[in-house]
Amino acid sequence: MSNHENQEGSSDAEKLNENNFPQLSEQDRDAVDRLIEDSLQSNEAISDREHSILGLLSLLNTPVVGESQRASRVDIIRVLASRIDNASESDDLQLSVQDQKALDEYIDAGYQVENVPHSVRDRAIRCDQIGNALTESQLSAESSDRLIDRTLATIQSHIDQELSSMEISESRRGGFSVRWSDLISVAAMLLLVGSIAMPIMSGVRSSSQQNMCYDNMHATANAFGLYAGSNRDMLPMATAGFGSTWMDVGSTPERSNSSNLFTLIRSGLAGLDDLACPSNPNALTGEADPDAWDWNSLNEISYSYRIMPPGGIRATSIQMPVRVVLLADRSPVILRAAKRQPVIPEENSPNHQGDGQHMLMLDGGAQWATSPIINRQDNIWLPRPIEQIIREARTRLGIIKGSELPDDLTDAFVGP
């Protein structure tokens, strides 16, 4: 190809927006490749497909044989495909005059065939059939309900994000862990903090998201049962024990408790959808990667799983007088700790706008609770030693009596 021709081909290609380029079908692309490679070496018989390409290329005045080694194959294919596409997109294709009249009459008659004049009614019926074919398709009722719930949850999530962006951001504190100092300072704060609820669309969220989470809990309960049934009653686990941390999601099983829960997905007993709360905009859904063994990040996780001790837990080994929580809506404490924010021990899961959380019990029952405190004093987000420290701190700090005064003029302190 001469320089001039090469430039011509390239500029032709450049004129077309990259995003709008059609592409040749795979078979045709292969044929172009073969043509460019083979025709340089021999004059052996070429296939019909290759013959078509040669014909089209000759229309472009773009020689393939000989100097085409220097030509950009990509440009040739692009220009070729664009020319074909332009030709097939041509507005030359039109309805016959009678059909045009029939279509106009049909549309003017409000898409009612019976109101179309007899002279063109047969043709209008064809127009109507096309419309029916386009507008009628199968939709399953089950997936429809799910989509409606997901849509409502998406809207609610947007509202929540708007609300949270309005909040004054809290100052960051060091350390990627639950800090005792944070807990103690928050413990005092809790005595004053009331819930400032903005009941926007509360009916929407409670009905749709909670229903979906209940469904998820039941599906996961079944998966737990199946797993235990074929694993000597053991609860799902991916590792024999943790190293220095269990909240490093997506790293290695030894550093991530969620990989234990993900075992249900990896083993095919549960799907990603079963472990995705609709209020979590980052939740993974759909088909799981067969090689995955954990979620990629904390944000993708919708439910918090009981921390597995070394060696795991045999479901039947727990004989307790109290109910044991296996799974719950995601922990707000872990989310805050990961963001290095002060944690609020009694905070409810963000999954349901702080209204409460679902809990799946070891006995397979699921329940909705408006507080993370169960069995009288057990906070499901925290281990017992931390709960004890908080209790002691609160006892020491007491409560605001309403008689305290600012320390001095520089001490900001506002009242009712």
Place this chain on the structure above:
Amino acid sequence: MTDWQSKTDEEVFLAFREDDASAYRELIERYHDDLLRFLTRMVGDRAAAEDIFQETFLQVHISASTFDTSRRFRPWLFTIAANKARDMLRKKNRRKTVELSAPIRKSEPGSSFIDLLEVDVPAPDEAMDIAERDDMVQKALNQLGPALREVLLLAYFQRLSYAQIAEDLGIPLGTVKSRMHSAVAAFARSWQIVSKESDSSVPE
């Protein structure tokens, strides 16, 4: 509990705008089937259509205060959906696949007019599996350019007059008419090709 059945779409939308939560579910349920079919036809993919469905209603929520309540809700909803679908197709860098063996109409004398009576358009009473027909209709539709596909689907799904389509798309009435004529012709031709391919692929 509100009796939504007796309310128009616009009345339900107004109730939603005044923070009646149940009104929004009602709106979504009312339009679920139609809008999802429309979007699936537009983008050719059910999963993507579901994503756009959610985005559309989110946009309705965000733009609720801007809606002129003297107008009809349905065209507004479908216009938002069509815009979202167009954006998605653009983002996906979706490219049309062309086959060299496809007829290039310019080179076929006498083939520039379609006569619908000579084309076996997809009829509902045909003895064809519904899912199979759905696939074929989608395949035929995918061969149309975005502009033709959009006008065809907006017209049929909303049963709009030419004047209404012109207003929604912001293009002259004459252009709407000729684009609609082209779209029906292109779909009929495309259906012809797809159904021939399907016939030839059936083992004898």
